[in-house]
Amino acid sequence: MNPGAAAEAVEIEVHLRTDGGAGMARDIRMGLTAKPKELAPKYFYDELGSQLFEQITELHEYYPTRAEREILSQRSAEIVAAAGSPGTLVELGSGSAAKTRHLLSAMRDDGCLATYVPVDISEEITRQTAESLVEEYPGLTIRGLVCDFEHDLERIPNGGGGRLVAFLGGTIGNLYPDARHDFLTRLAALLEPGDRILLGTDLVKETGRLEAAYDEPGGVTAEFNQNVLQVLNREFDGDFDLERFEHVARYDGDAARMDIRLRSLADQTVRLDGLDLTVRFAAGEEMRTEISSKFTREALEGVYREAGLRPDGWFTDAAEDYALSLASV
Ligand code: SAH
Ligand code: AVI
Numbered sequence: 001m002n003p004g005a006a007a008e009a010v011e012i013e014v015h016l017r018t019d020g021g022a023g024m025a026r027d028i029r030m031g032l033t034a035k036p037k038e039l040a041p042k043y044f045y046d047e048l049g050s051q052l053f054e055q056i057t058e059l060h061e062y063y064p065t066r067a068e069r070e071i072l073s074q075r076s077a078e079i080v081a082a083a084g085s086p087g088t089l090v091e092l093g094s095g096s097a098a099k100t101r102h103l104l105s106a107m108r109d110d111g112c113l114a115t116y117v118p119v120d121i122s123e124e125i126t127r128q129t130a131e132s133l134v135e136e137y138p139g140l141t142i143r144g145l146v147c148d149f150e151h152d153l154e155r156i157p158n159g160g161g162g163r164l165v166a167f168l169g170g171t172i173g174n175l176y177p178d179a180r181h182d183f184l185t186r187l188a189a190l191l192e193p194g195d196r197i198l199l200g201t202d203l204v205k206e207t208g209r210l211e212a213a214y215d216e217p218g219g220v221t222a223e224f225n226q227n228v229l230q231v232l233n234r235e236f237d238g239d240f241d242l243e244r245f246e247h248v249a250r251y252d253g254d255a256a257r258m259d260i261r262l263r264s265l266a267d268q269t270v271r272l273d274g275l276d277l278t279v280r281f282a283a284g285e286e287m288r289t290e291i292s293s294k295f296t297r298e299a300l301e302g303v304y305r306e307a308g309l310r311p312d313g314w315f316t317d318a319a320e321d322y323a324l325s326l327a328s329v
Helices: 003-009 022-033 047-057 063-082 100-110 123-136 177-190 207-214 220-236 297-306
Strands: 010-014 088-092 115-120 141-146 163-167 196-202 245-252 257-264 268-272 277-281 286-293 310-316 322-328
Touching: 010 123, 022 220, 022 277, 047 123, 047 220, 063 100, 063 196, 063 207, 063 310, 063 322, 088 100, 100 163, 115 123, 123 141, 177 297, 207 245, 207 257, 220 245, 220 257, 220 286, 297 310, 297 322
Parallel strands: 010 141, 088 115, 088 163, 115 141, 163 196
Antiparallel strands: 196 322, 245 257, 257 286, 268 277, 310 322
């Protein structure tokens, strides 16, 4: 394809910091002054954070990506048919869209593929992904949205020819139950009859495997977690010393979720000039940076129903570590 044609087939809308960064500043100030302190996982994903996540997906201990790839590589044609051969694939939290190729190829082979809408908070990875995909799928139109999918969900375009809205990787598990309910309820309100959601969820399993997946000896996940402090240093002229915080990943069986934190290794004071904020950490104090919920089929079907969605498809890998499910209004 000539490069001009490829450029015309890609359009990326950016809706980040439309408030000049005031929302992020408010969020971080609230999180660092709360008791206990907490940061939202969406702040992990600067350019380095996105690269570190890609490395996580290749770790032996991190089975969710492998399991989801197994399902998509074997069942994408079936999923596309069950979703009514949609013309548009919307993907929330698309990242590198590595596994999404299976769905796009199944749509191409079905003859329905027209438009791909990647939606992600990380501009760099969304642009790279769009540029690669337009080369790989001649004729594909890409309408990327760089935004916070919780804030800007209603910007998702209407799809002529039906939509499949994929939310892969288990990222739904990074939302707290209330936020997840609001998010799915809003998503349900956007769906037209015939549109489908395709949701990736990690399943409940033994604690040892879960904790190993989030705290592997190689330390990539620790680096991914600590990188959020580097994001704050850059954004708010801060002086967090990453070496003085250690990665903690524990499974909370009552809440059925991984609980991921940074633990201060010393009594210390951190200054963020950009927020005119001084924050004290006691030795051993923990600050949560992410939760990652794990589901049973029954629990997930309850979550769907509460949001006004009807579960209508369930696909797992052979080991039943991970599930993809379809839902509609
Ligand atoms: N879907 C990919 C990537 C998962 S990592 C996979 O399965 O491998 C989570 C992705 O969601 C990252 O690319 C991150 O940038 C994006 N993300 C996280 N929070 C987000 C938010 N609030 N709004 C938009 N994108 C978000
Ligand atoms: C993006 N998300 C689904 C990952 C997860 O498994 O919750 C993020 C992650 N955090 C640590 N490792 C991977």
